[in-house]
Amino acid sequence: MAATTSAAPYLSLLDEEDPQLKTYALSSLNDLADQLWTEIANNISEIEQLFEDESFPSRHLAALLVSKVYYNLGDYDSSVKYSLLSGSQFNVNEKTEYVETIVSKCIDLYIKQSKLKFKDPSVNIDPQLTKIFEQMLQKCVSDKEIKLALGISLESYRLDIVKTIIDQQLQANKGEEYIINLLSYVLTCSTTVISNTEFRRQTLNSLALALLSLKSPDYFLLTKVIVQLNDYNLVHKIFKDLLKAPEKRQIAYQIAFDLVSVASQELLTKTINILEKDSSIDQTDSTAVTLKKILSGIPTCDLDITFLSDNNNTDISILDHTKSSLDGRNSMFHSAVTFANAFMHAGTTDDSFVRNNLDWLGKANNWSKFSATAALGVIHKGNLSQGQIILQPYLPNSTSSPYTNGGSLFGLGLIYAGHGKEVLGYLRNQVVEGSSAPDSKNTEIILHGACLGVGVAAMGLGDEQIYEELKSVLFTDNAISSEAAAIAMGLVILSFVD
Structure with a gap:
């Protein structure tokens, strides 16, 4: 024809x-x-x-x-x-360039409108557009492109479809390892693709429930979900269940160590508090005691500084040669050597260069002296048992130099960074007393160090009272102390998104 x-x-x-x-x-x-x-x-x-x-x-x-x-x-x-x-x-199943192009355009349009509908339920989406979108997702599932279907569903904020796909795979007896792999993919997508905080929270909550429903939950993956949610109630539930089974206490310990390494200070603090208030948990039980000790961060810090100290291979001769190259009274050069020493020995507790060069360090003036004292906090970072003793000679009322006083307060915060429970009370008192003291250059310098110390010690704690105390310093409009207060406010609410 x-x-x-x-x-x-x-x-x-x-x-x-x-x-x-x-x-x-x-x-x-x-x-x-x-x-x-x-x-x-x-x-x-x-x-x-x-x-x-x-x-x-x-x-x-x-x-x-x-x-x-x-x-x-x-x-x-x-x-x-x-x-x-x-x-x-x-016909969405027709294999032509026209259909493939239009379906692609329809999916893009649906994703855009579905996101708007999540924020505003009054938004109406064409039923035919929804039908095409859902048909294509079902086609992906039929073609065993499960991750593609999950990714598109998440991008369009269709959590109901994500749940349906996961349930279908569970009913198909694909095996828990396969399901965990899919859930891990959902977690990756939720943290990289989803920008809406509320939808991410809903997705992560559903992910946690799905993981807990498995016979052998992947606790490593579950820990990642917990950190993203910052949900201490969920941590409490998991620990409570694990503490009931003696054979699972090692898992509880591992989760605690993982949380200490990546979770916010607020999550750790509130988890300890809620465990201590739970009357159903025997507070004298060795497992519960050990668990709370791990969550305090002390064992992790001890292990870190022990490892760094035992494997400290820094070459002091580099610092000695650098130190002798220029006059120690040059403040910029003096600060450079101080920072080099601090970074080379960070967390090793090896302050031998400082102790062997006290005369040279004594030549520091003004902010160089502040930096030299604060550098001790970098060197002794994580030394929670000795931190206050080490910096005692430099703290306010121990020496007359305001730069040394301010630097020691900042250094104290650095030692207890992320684990500031023991020193926060002292540092906060310094902030409150400094903000109410008569204005003077010396007061502002000490207050500068105190604010920075509070910031790093309370990093990620999300404490509103500490935030307000720092804000009162910010509003004094003094360049020296207000700058430190503003930085500290950001550190306190670090990672908090509303």
């Missing part, structure tokens, strides 16, 4: 009164749309009118033809509009 080279015979049938002839013409034109669209485009208004005629039985076929013409014209928005109006005539 000869190929059709003109759409004119079929277009002329559109002027007939008989609906069956019009339907035949539309069906024929629909098959030839990709070849003869330039000719059909001249009659696009007439075909649109057929769709608008609600008494015409093949109006959806007319919409499909209009969609194909607009697609070839490059007007994708109009093409998508009429493809949605074509109803069941639009």
Whole structure:
């Protein structure tokens, strides 16, 4: 049979009164749309009118033809509009460039509208658009493209579809290892793709429930979820369940160590508090005592400084050579050597360079002296048992230099960074007393160090009272102390997103 080279015979049938002839013409034109669209485009208004005629039985076929013409014209928005109006005539399973392009555009449009609907439930989404979206996701599942379906569902804020897909895989007896792999993918997507805080929270809560429902939960993955949620109630529930089974106490310890390494100070503090208040937990039980001790961070800090101390291979001769290169009274050079020493010996508790060069360090002036004292906090970071004793000679009322006093307060905060329970009371008193003391340069310097010390010691604690105390210093509008207060306020509420 000869190929059709003109759409004119079929277009002329559109002027007939008989609906069956019009339907035949539309069906024929629909098959030839990709070849003869330039000719059909001249009659696009007439075909649109057929769709608008609600008494015409093949109006959806007319919409499909209009969609194909607009697609070839490059007007994708109009093409998508009429493809949605074509109803069941639009076959998402048809393997043509037109269908693949329109489906892709429909998915993008649906994702955009679905995000808006999550924020504003009054937003209405075309049912046909929803149908196409869900059909494509089901096709992904049927083709075993599970992660693709999960990713698109999350991007469109359709948590119900995510749950359905996971449930289907569970019912199909795919195995817990396979399910955990999918849940891990959902976690990755939720932390990288989802920007809406509330939807991320809902997703993570559902993820936690799914993990806990498994016979052998992946506690490592569950710990990641907990950290993202910052939910101490969930941690309490997990620990409470694990403490009931003696054979699972090692798992509880491992979770505690993992939390100490990545969780916020607020989560750790509140978890300890809620465990201590739980009357159903025997507070004298060795497992519970050990668990709370791990959560305090002390064992982790002890292990860290022991490892760093035992593996301290720094070359002191580098510092000695550098120190002798220039005059120690040069403040910038003096600070550079001080910082180099602090970073080289960070967490090792090795302050031998400081003790062997007290005369040279004594040449420091003003803020160089502040930095030299604060550097001790870097060297002894994590030395929770000896931190206050080490800095005692430099703290306020122990020496007259305000720079040394301020630097020691900052250094004290650095030693207890992220684990500031023991020193926060003292540092906060310094802030409160300093902010109420008469204005003077010396007071502002000490207050500068105290604010920075509070900031690092209370880092991630989310304590509103500490935040307000720092804010009162900020509002004094003194450049020295207000700068430190502003930085400290950010550190206290670090990682908190509303």
